[in-house]
Each structure stands twice: as structure tokens, then as C-alpha cells.
Amino acid sequence: MSFEDSLEQLKRQFLHALPDKKKQIITLWISLRKNWNAHMLSAVYREVHNLKGSSETFGLSDTKHIVDKLELQLKGLLNAPDPELHTIKELDTLFHQLLQNNMRGQPSPPVVEAQMQQSPYKPAKARHDHHIAIIEDDGNVGAMITKQLREFGFSVQHFLNFTSFLVVQNETPFDLILLDLILPDWTEEALFEAATEFEKNNTRVFVLSSRGDFDMRLLAIRANVSEYFVKPAETTLLVRKIHQSLKMSEKQPLKVLLVDDQQSMVDYFSSLLRSHGLIVKGLSSAEQVLPALEQFEPDLFIFDLYMPEVNGLELAKMIRQLDKYTSSPILVLSSDDTMQNKVSIIQAGSDDLISKQTAPSLFVAQVISRAQRGHDIRSSASRDSLTGLLNHTQILVTARRCYNVARRINSQVCIAMFDLDHFKKVNDTYGHAGGDKVLLAFAHLLQQSLRQTDFTGRYGGEEFMLVLPDMQKPLAIAKLNAIRESFSHIVFVEDGVEFKVTLSGGLVFSDECEEFQDCLLLADKHLYEAKRLGRNQLVFSPSGQD
Structure with a gap:
């Protein structure tokens, strides 16, 4: 389905739900009139503000015109004493107009510019x-x-x-x-x-x-x-x-975590970004963010400013307290893009505030630009400079996370330690240039042979760690043996001299260990056993064949 078709479908769904949404707001207003209090006033204001954002996004110009006036009036009352009677009457009139406006004509279409047809971001081919x-x-x-x-x-x-x-x-x-x-x-x-x-x-x-x-x-x-x-x-x-x-090691799909308490906004912005090749995880509750981060590592966060219970500023501050995301870009969405709000979101640790009525192509361009920056920052900090694989710290963090997830959901992850056989002899014979050539070749082989959901890292020197989540034991063993076998057939040339290098490996599966550290120790033990038995082979527990 094209983005335009998705947009039209979302618009129809929103229009279908709009009358009930307006009735809900009117009901809140009636309750507020009967018992005026700050908590209920904030709830009415928040619902009106959300409707304003939706009206802007879906092009409901008549509704937006009324809601603009309502929001302005209600905002002036948030920190004021009880309103005068004439103010109540003005609000009554506006809420009545809002209700009467339910199905008066079709909404004007949102702005979808010609540039939307040409995606500014194209993820690398698998x-x-x-x-x-x-x-x-x-x-x-x-x-x-x-x-x-x-x-x-x-x-x-x-x-x-x-x-x-x-x-x-x-x-x-x-x-x-x-x-x-x-x-x-x-x-x-x-x-x-x-x-x-x-x-x-x-x-x-x-x-x-x-x-x-x-x-x-x-x-x-x-x-x-x-x-x-x-x-x-x-x-x-x-x-x-x-x-x-072929840019095979560049531009994996950028990932965005989007949070908005209105499902219609989650659906709209998710559809918009996915149509341009981004991977989006859309959530309608702030409480879902931390659990989501255990399996989804975003390059960029997008939070709605006004949400019940937890607002976008509070969520941004929470993300900034996580070491892994101290530098990740955070964008805040709001219909109220005043300078005061912009200053507030920057002070909260976010990068920018984007109006919900921003033209789609401009919105996508801003998201992609910042997401790419976030991706580059994370990549440069987490990658080994020679091979481009994850560095020692990051592959350990990744392996531990995958282990914890596998244990929690009763899944399986394979952790493998590989070591290049007689690598010191390679460096002594062919120099460090020859050794680097071998390391790079193995890194390319891993990148080419494994799934995008697998993880590879340079553990140190000529030792590598591989993490294969959610892969059955026989398949993981066969896959890693095929990599070992393929590498043993690669012919290297240095100063006109041809040579080959082999690999030894130790495998362990998450169901064999009670703790993550036990998995590391067992994988290391199997690796050294492979070396002792003559190298160029994999060693794993007999249960690994089940």
C-alpha cells in the first residue's frame, strides 16, 4: 500500500472516530463546569490540544479554526482564578460549534508535496x-x-x-x-x-x-x-x-521510537516514516518505552509534548539518564511550537520541537537528518576502527542483552567465540599489513554470511564474538561451521606469496547457562578445547546437537 493510500485510510479512520472524540471532550467540559478544578481543567485543555494537532495533521481546517480558539481560551485559565461567567459562556459557544461541526463537509487533504514521491533516504540493499x-x-x-x-x-x-x-x-x-x-x-x-x-x-x-x-x-x-x-x-x-x-556496510535502515498518546498520530507518523524506508516502533504509552528499549535500539526518539501522566519533556529527561542514549537525538512533537516551548524542550535535553502541521517532506527530512547523525554517533563510538565490527565493550553489552531477552521469553541465543589460528605467525611472516588483511577478510565474511539480526564483534586482537539470537541449535552449528570452512579456503596474497588461515571456535547456547557470565566462560573453554584438539574446528556441548 502506498503512503497516500495509507494516509487516506488513516484519515477515514480518524473521521469515523471524530464524533465520539468530540463528545468525550464535551463530556469533560460539562463535568468541569459542574465542579471547577485545576486537574479537570488540565484534562480538558490536553484533549483540546491533542485534537488541534490531529486536525492540523489531517487537514480539518474548520475543526482546527474552532479548536484554536478553544485552546487559547483554556490556556489562559490554567493558572488563573475561577473564570468569569462571560468566559464560561464564550467557551460554551465554542464547544457547541465544535459539536455541530462534526460532519460538515470533507476535510481538506493534508499537504503531501511532490517531493514525497522521491524518498530522501534509501536504506542499503540487503x-x-x-x-x-x-x-x-x-x-x-x-x-x-x-x-x-x-x-x-x-x-x-x-x-x-x-x-x-x-x-x-x-x-x-x-x-x-x-x-x-x-x-x-x-x-x-x-x-x-x-x-x-x-x-x-x-x-x-x-x-x-x-x-x-x-x-x-x-x-x-x-x-x-x-x-x-x-x-x-x-x-x-x-x-x-x-x-x-555496493555500500554493503553502510546505511542500515534507520530506527525511530515514536511515542504519542493518540493512536491516530502514532499511525500517521509511523506510516509516513516507514514509506521513506525507516523502521518505526510506535507506542501510545510512555510506560512502554523502557521495556521496548530492551529489544529495539533507536537512532532517534520522537515524543509528543502533551501526554497524560508522563509528558514528552519528562520522557526526554528519562532517556538522557540512560548512558546508552545520552547523545541520541530526541525530537518533540507539538501543535504549540512557541519559543517558550522550544526553550523548554532544549533545557530538558531534547534537540528540537517540530510542529504537527509541518509539511510531510520537511518533517521526514528533519527526522532522517537527525536519525542519521544519531546512527553515526552510536556507530563511531561502538565500532572497532579496523574491522567495522562492534568493539569489545559493545559486543559484550549486546550479548548480555540478547541472553537476558532469550531467558525471559524462553527463546534461544547462540554465543560463539572465534580465534584465528597461528595468527602471531601470520604477523611475523607477512607483517601487520598482512595480518590486518586477514582480519578485514574475516570481518567481510561475517558481514556477508550472517543475518542483519545477528551481531559480530572484535573481542580483542584476533578473537571475535558472534551472537545469533533466535536460531535453532542445529542451524546455528551448521551456519558457523560453514563460515569456518569458507574462511579456510580463502587465499591471501602478500608480496606475491599465497597463504591460508584457519579458525577455531567455541559455541554455547543460552539454555546451557544459568548466568550470562557462565556462557562466556563455557564458550572460552570450548574455544581452547578446539585449539587443543588441533584447531580449524568448532567445539560445543553435546547438548548443542539437540
Whole structure:
């Protein structure tokens, strides 16, 4: 369903519920008139204010006109003595107009600008969905590159000529093409022309050539190809360039936690943001926020300013007291975007106040800009600088959280410790540049092989921790064994010398431990047992096979 269709559906639902909402407000007003008190006055004001925000969002101009006057009158009474009789009568008239306005004509549509059709944010394509074509007429060379890339988890197809490749490309386009320039059925000039067209249509082209001279590279530059490799292409460098070119390690979907006591507003803003590729968790109660944070880690918070029991400012202050979210952006929504409110929300630790009548494209642009900043801040603080995986502290925090969740909901999480075999020898023989190349290759393999819901971290040096939530034991064992096996087949090249590296691993499952710390100790014990038994293998408790 498109955003416009979702918006229309939400608008119809809101219109259907509107008469009852107005009657509820009138009932509160009648109760207030009978027994004037500050608590009841605040409740009436809050309901009127909420209706104002909804009216702005859904384009009910007549209703908004009346509610604007009501809100202004009620706001003036919040800190004043009991009202004069003429004030009560003015409010009676306005509430009567509000009730009579129930179904008088259709609301004007909310502003949905042309820019809405072009999302300002596009999340990265799922890494398992990228498809690579290798066009190489030397069957042995093509098969070797295909095998190496498949070890990293890529979907690869090898073609011996350009014509057979085009047949498949025209049906299901590839994301990236590794193109040999010496082919039996097409000239170099024709291949460069084709490469130019592919790049124009967002299919990346890497040239694989036996020639690395200036003239050939210049032709490639003028054809706008993404990368140029002289054969034999080093696999680890090729993999790194593929990740960079396809942006496979960038821009995972941004996540937003939205809280508004009006379900109609939660539905509207959630639908708006989801239509632009963001992941949104919408809540209608402030009390749901802390439990939600155990499983949902937002890049940005959006809170309604006026909510019963707990308002947006109080919620923002509470979030700021959580170490993990001291720098996360917080936006506050309100129909009352006065300077006084803006100052108040900043003093409470929030970043900005956004009016509920903000044009959709501007609202989305502000959310994405700040959410991306929040994501970048969290990422830079939590990532290992070399591999891009979670650092020691963050992978431990993540593993503990996943363990606690699994125990609470009677689910399963696998925690694995991996260590590169004889890594000191790699550094001593091939230098730290060679060692870093191996570490990066393993990080790329993990990113390519695991789900987006899994977690990987560099535990320290050549040791890594993997956390696989909600995965059955046999599947987790098979998956991690496949990673170990694939890594053992990767060929590294340093100063013209080829070498391979293997892995040892220790696995533990959450139902094997009474405490999280017990899981760490058992995983470490299994890892050292794998080393003792000869390396290049996984060790886990016999119950891990159940």
C-alpha cells in the first residue's frame, strides 16, 4: 500500500472516530463546569490540544479554526482564578460549534508535496540480495574467482562470453559486473561502450585486465567504470572494493521510537516514516518505552509534548539518564511550537520541537537528518576502527542483552567465540599489513554470511564474538561451521606469496547457562578445547546437537 493510500485510510479512520472524540471532550467540559478544578481543567485543555494537532495533521481546517480558539481560551485559565461567567459562556459557544461541526463537509487533504514521491533516504540493499556477474573466457580463471567470492557468501554467476551474459542480464540485472576486456564475441571498444551504459543504469562495472598501462586505464576512466584490476586480482582487495562500491556496510535502515498518546498520530507518523524506508516502533504509552528499549535500539526518539501522566519533556529527561542514549537525538512533537516551548524542550535535553502541521517532506527530512547523525554517533563510538565490527565493550553489552531477552521469553541465543589460528605467525611472516588483511577478510565474511539480526564483534586482537539470537541449535552449528570452512579456503596474497588461515571456535547456547557470565566462560573453554584438539574446528556441548 502506498503512503497516500495509507494516509487516506488513516484519515477515514480518524473521521469515523471524530464524533465520539468530540463528545468525550464535551463530556469533560460539562463535568468541569459542574465542579471547577485545576486537574479537570488540565484534562480538558490536553484533549483540546491533542485534537488541534490531529486536525492540523489531517487537514480539518474548520475543526482546527474552532479548536484554536478553544485552546487559547483554556490556556489562559490554567493558572488563573475561577473564570468569569462571560468566559464560561464564550467557551460554551465554542464547544457547541465544535459539536455541530462534526460532519460538515470533507476535510481538506493534508499537504503531501511532490517531493514525497522521491524518498530522501534509501536504506542499503540487503547484503544477501546483491548479485555479481563474472565475464571471463578463461574457464579456470573465472572458476577460481567465482569460488573465492562464493566463499565470502556472494551470489556469483560466471559467463564465458558477453552474449550469454546479456541474455541473463536483460531478464534479471546484476548489481555488479567483473568484466574481462579480451572476449571472443565483443571488441574492447564495444565493451567499454556497454560498461558506460551499465554504470549510467546503476550497475557497477569492475574491469579485470591483463593490461595495466596508461592508455587502457584512461579508456576505463572515460567509460566511468568503478574499479580497474590487473590480473591476477587479489581476492581480499576485490571483496573490499565490492563492499565499498555496493555500500554493503553502510546505511542500515534507520530506527525511530515514536511515542504519542493518540493512536491516530502514532499511525500517521509511523506510516509516513516507514514509506521513506525507516523502521518505526510506535507506542501510545510512555510506560512502554523502557521495556521496548530492551529489544529495539533507536537512532532517534520522537515524543509528543502533551501526554497524560508522563509528558514528552519528562520522557526526554528519562532517556538522557540512560548512558546508552545520552547523545541520541530526541525530537518533540507539538501543535504549540512557541519559543517558550522550544526553550523548554532544549533545557530538558531534547534537540528540537517540530510542529504537527509541518509539511510531510520537511518533517521526514528533519527526522532522517537527525536519525542519521544519531546512527553515526552510536556507530563511531561502538565500532572497532579496523574491522567495522562492534568493539569489545559493545559486543559484550549486546550479548548480555540478547541472553537476558532469550531467558525471559524462553527463546534461544547462540554465543560463539572465534580465534584465528597461528595468527602471531601470520604477523611475523607477512607483517601487520598482512595480518590486518586477514582480519578485514574475516570481518567481510561475517558481514556477508550472517543475518542483519545477528551481531559480530572484535573481542580483542584476533578473537571475535558472534551472537545469533533466535536460531535453532542445529542451524546455528551448521551456519558457523560453514563460515569456518569458507574462511579456510580463502587465499591471501602478500608480496606475491599465497597463504591460508584457519579458525577455531567455541559455541554455547543460552539454555546451557544459568548466568550470562557462565556462557562466556563455557564458550572460552570450548574455544581452547578446539585449539587443543588441533584447531580449524568448532567445539560445543553435546547438548548443542539437540
